[in-house]
Amino acid sequence: GAGVSQSPSNKVTEKGKDVELRCDPISGHTALYWYRQRLGQGLEFLIYFQGNSAPDKSGLPSDRFSAERTGESVSTLTIQRTQQEDSAVYLCASSSGGTVREQYFGPGTRLTVT
Amino acid sequence: AQSVTQLDSQVPVFEEAPVELRCNYSSSVSVYLFWYVQYPNQGLQLLLKYLSGSTLVKGINGFEAEFNKSQTSFHLRKPSVHISDTAEYFCAVRSGGYQKVTFGTGTKLQVIP
Secondary structure, eight states: OOOOEEEOSEEEEOTTOOEEEEEEOOTTOOEEEEEEEOTTOOOEEEEEEETTEEEEOTTOOSTTEEEEEOTTSOEEEEEOSOOGGGOEEEEEEEEOSSSSOOOEEOOOEEEEEO | OOEEEOOOSEEEEETTSOEEEOOEEEOSSOEEEEEEEEOTTSOEEEEEEEOSSOSEEEOGGGOEEEEETTTTEEEEEESSOOGGGOEEEEEEEEETTOOOOEEOOOEEEEEEO
């Protein structure tokens, strides 16, 4: 079946502009996660959704970052007034709501802020 | 709280040699452990997982890992690496009762011809 998809695959934006990144999880997966991966670094947790509620937003780096999810479907990560330090690959993952919660990752969106 | 430590940021190894990538975790409760691989310019792919039962877990591409509860480790091994194994490897843990999976900082495996 289809895996996790993300769009756009690449985004170049000017400093100060807003961007929206989209994630389509695997159908039926109730949990959805956003991570940030800066060049040469590990994964930085941003936010986790269970259904359309976000019980853990602890990783959002500032109030310029927000995310929403429609039901158990698409999620959008929005970054307002982008800064150069926001440049990174943004990865989305989804999992079933079971005990194990094995995560399936999308290919990521590479964001470059100029 | 849960955490993961991958002590080696880079591991160079010659082709056909064995390799071990180290992972240590901390958690006060039962754990689920994962290894993911990230090939250049791609997303993460699950290599293997430990849920319960046998402490030796076999994954894709000839990799295996051993869960050692007393040493709180979950090291990844392969007896003979190939050039195509060049990638970054991430260890991850989820503790019972936590919703979130915590990832290590990754180990870059460089296979030298």
